[in-house]
Amino acid sequence: MSKEPISGTKQRRRSDQVTLSQVAEAAGVSPITASRALNHPDKVSDRARHSVHTAVERLGYVPNLIAGSLASSRSRLVAVIVPSLVNTVFVEVIQGLQETLEAQGYQILLGNTDYDLDREYQLVRTFLGWSCSALVTAGLRHNQACHTLLANWNHPIMEVMELGQAMDLNVGLDHVTAGRCMASHLIKKGYRHIVYVGARLSQDYRAGMRFEGHKAVLQANRLAAPLVELNTLGSLQAGAEGLAQVLAHYPQTQAIHFANDDLAAGALLAAQRQGLRVPEDIAIAGFNGLPLGQHVTPQLTTILSPREEIGRLAASTLIQRLSGKAVEHRQHDVGFTLQAGGST
Amino acid sequence: MSKEPISGTKQRRRSDQVTLSQVAEAAGVSPITASRALNHPDKVSDRARHSVHTAVERLGYVPNLIAGSLASSRSRLVAVIVPSLVNTVFVEVIQGLQETLEAQGYQILLGNTDYDLDREYQLVRTFLGWSCSALVTAGLRHNQACHTLLANWNHPIMEVMELGQAMDLNVGLDHVTAGRCMASHLIKKGYRHIVYVGARLSQDYRAGMRFEGHKAVLQANRLAAPLVELNTLGSLQAGAEGLAQVLAHYPQTQAIHFANDDLAAGALLAAQRQGLRVPEDIAIAGFNGLPLGQHVTPQLTTILSPREEIGRLAASTLIQRLSGKAVEHRQHDVGFTLQAGGST
DNA sequence: AGAAAGGATGGTAGCGCTATCATTCGCAGC
DNA sequence: GCTGCGAATGATAGCGCTACCATCCTTTCT
CATH class of the missing domain: 3.40.50.2300 (Response regulator)
Known part of the structure; x- marks a missing residue:
């Protein structure tokens, strides 16, 4: 008897990948025992487990996870x-x-x-x-x-x-609370003209939630809560742009609350390039606690989120x-x- | 005839997920036609395709990609x-x-x-x-x-x-060439005492290749090519540490060629915190062209890799x-x- | 009109694995 | 010795889908 496919039988195997049955045959056990030896080692005898593992090693068997997943639906x-x-x-x-x-x-x-x-x-x-x-x-x-x-x-x-x-x-x-927290901090520091700068808040809606918290605190303190919304998502470049917009639209601004540290750090670095003193001329705060913020001078005020x-x-x-x-x-x-x- | 499983038949379906056969039945076609309607839309009639899609929609069918992959081995x-x-x-x-x-x-x-x-x-x-x-x-x-x-x-x-x-x-x-390129730049700028700082070069061996290029250029110019190897992989913090080690071991260093921008930027920011002037007291170069490097002052000399x-x-x-x-x-x-x- | 060609459809048999149930075997307990 | 029990093993039948081949029904050409 040869191992040729019996003529008349549909033959579909395309890959010459080693199958579990071949491993089982080489190990002298049934396919199901080979399966158990690999997936539930405690359910087979030491002898079976060992001979299966040897055969796996020798044949270079790589389990077909797709077949396994289909059969087990896991x-x-x-x-x-x-x-x-x-x-x-x-x-x-x-x-x-x-x-x-x-x-x-x-x-x-x-x-x-x-x-x-x-x-x-x-x-x-x-x-x-x-x-x-x-x-x-x-x-x-x-x-x-x-x-x-x-x-x-x-x-x-x-x-x-x-x-x-x-x-x-x-x-x-809780992003609303985080926004409140930073806003409170800025007010406690004595700032009164505070602008929130975010990017695409309808998409990055968590930044929007932080703005909600921020706004609530400012309003509770009878302060205006202007918002500058940028079009590009967080990047250093966008932060510089945000700073420029704030200075243009709200010249008396004392502090900027940025939606994240990328923006904040970008603004801080841009401010320094322009000769603005931080925080004397403009205070800057961010969110996330990115390493970058801890390495700029002055160190960035931020909220550390445990990502x-x-x-x-x-x-x-x-x-x-x-x-x-x-x-x-x-x-x-x-x-x-x-x-x-x-x-x- | 009920739809109950015929007793005596092994029953294995655990999930009540809609199958392609159910879709086919609802659409009044065979399963294989339903399959074609979804995967080879051009191989079935408009009518069949439409009724299959309607049935898919109505039943909320989600194709089982595992079964499909097993059958097609793609x-x-x-x-x-x-x-x-x-x-x-x-x-x-x-x-x-x-x-x-x-x-x-x-x-x-x-x-x-x-x-x-x-x-x-x-x-x-x-x-x-x-x-x-x-x-x-x-x-x-x-x-x-x-x-x-x-x-x-x-x-x-x-x-x-x-x-x-x-x-x-x-x-x-080509990382060796990139290393050569930066080294040549530093020499052209007049620096003679140049240290390469990397982290775990045996792991991040591409940084090691850049060092090879760097070393070759320095040696061709009859210059020593000292190497400082750090233990932590690229981070701003590690960059500061690298700067400290260079200053301690090679006090006459004029320029540091860092394995990447994270390290370089960390060193640059650290240098500034310590009141060192860049590049007058110490020149700093990196690799990768990370945005951060373009936003610090002075702007970081680096090699832009198109990631x-x-x-x-x-x-x-x-x-x-x-x-x-x-x-x-x-x-x-x-x-x-x-x-x-x-x-x- | 009839044949050839091509498009649409369907029946069957797997893909490689594991769940399920059945069987075998060894051993303790009476 | 026999029953009962659990551990180890095996036979079988799918998991849900698509490749393959066969069939049927159009269309087009001579």
Whole structure:
């Protein structure tokens, strides 16, 4: 008897990849035992496990995870959807997620929405098609279709960055309070003419929430809360532009509250190039606690947000849920820290 | 006849997900026609295509990509392996890849090696198990096992960042030449006591290659080429530390050639905090052309590497190969630009 | 009009793996 | 010796989809 395909049989194998059956044959066990030896090592005898591993080694077997996932309907993939990669904040969250998830044998499927909720919906659809074990997405806002899709999905959903009415799990911080906090700080420092500068607040709506907090505090102090909105998302260049606009439209401004540190640092560096003294001529505050802000002179006043911790905490909460344990706190406030530097 | 499972039949469907067969039934066509309507729309009649799409819409069908990939042994996944996410350089490459790949319906599977080649091997194994359509990895160096695995893999492999003897496709720049270029610039500017500062050059070996170029130029000019190697990878903090070490060990140093802009900018800002004049007391140069370097005063002398372009070019080359077209240039040198700022 | 060519559709048989159930085996307990 | 039990192993039947081939129904050409 040859190993040639029996004529008349449909022959479809295209890749010459080693299969589990071949491993099993080489190890002298049945395919299912080979499968168990690899995936549930405690359920087979030492002898079987050893001969399977030897065969795997010898044949250079690489498990076909697609077939395994189809059969078990578990994929060990975690979808991660962020609005941007340019913004280092999300990269740090991903970093935190990855550390923990990869250690547990999960792989990350990365999606980028570019701050577009329709794009998010498309990504979610695709990712559900991969039978992801869990989904992590930045933010609580989704479009209707996306919301419906996720609501009917029975796997863990982790919404990160902000706190609020989440679909399932939630790790983040309260951006309104963060905005209030910085505004209070600026007022306490004696500034009265304070401008908030953000970029595309309808997209980066968390920056908008911080502005809400900021505005509430200023109004409570009977101060005006002017807003300058830029068109390009956070970058040093945009920060310089923001400074210019503030000086042009609100010449008596004493302090600028920027939506993030990229903008703030850009403005600070631009101010120095123009010979403006910070904070004497103009005070500058940011948000996020990027390393850059700590290295400029004067040091940037900012709010430290624990980004990697968000990622790690999100990951470990997911791992807990995925391993069948109950999660007691479905919502976790990671808080923030006001870091007062010399810039205010 | 009920729709209950016939007793005696093994029943395994766990998820109540809508399947293609259900869509087909609702649309009044066979499953295979429904499949074609979604994946090869030009191969079915308008009527069939329309009724299938209506049924998809009505039932909320989400294609099971795992099943599809298993059957077709094509996954539309592209594995991307980078050594670090903290280093924004790789994030920008990913950004460039993602833009192009997502537009073509490919999804990115992200892996992070932490500059560890054994980790890379593990990731490659996992990713091959996902039947990825292609693999992108940063760098040309792999361990033996990884090399063997990839050599026997018959899908496009794209090695990015550096140029050289690649396994398949290659997009990058010549780091040795880049190092030479900067060294020449410094010498042309009249500096004679020049120190190179890098971090973990055995891991970030591309920085090591730049040092090789740097050293060759200095030696050709009969100059010593001292090296200061730091233990922490690129960060502003490490840059400050590098400056301190140089001042301590090589007090007569006139210029420092840093392995990257993070280090250089950190040193520049630290120098200013200490009242050192740049470039009069100490000249500083970097590599990468990060925005930060362009916003400090004086502007940082650096070498602009086109990171996003690497990503985009890598992606479009892959797309070309994946769509069956021949790729004429398997290697692409994206080059670099010396950007002379006030810091040297 | 009839044949050839081409487009649309469908039946069947897998893709490589694992869930499920059945079987075998060894050993303790009476 | 026999039953009962759990551990180890195996046979079978899918997971949901698409490749492959066969069929059917148009269209076009001689």
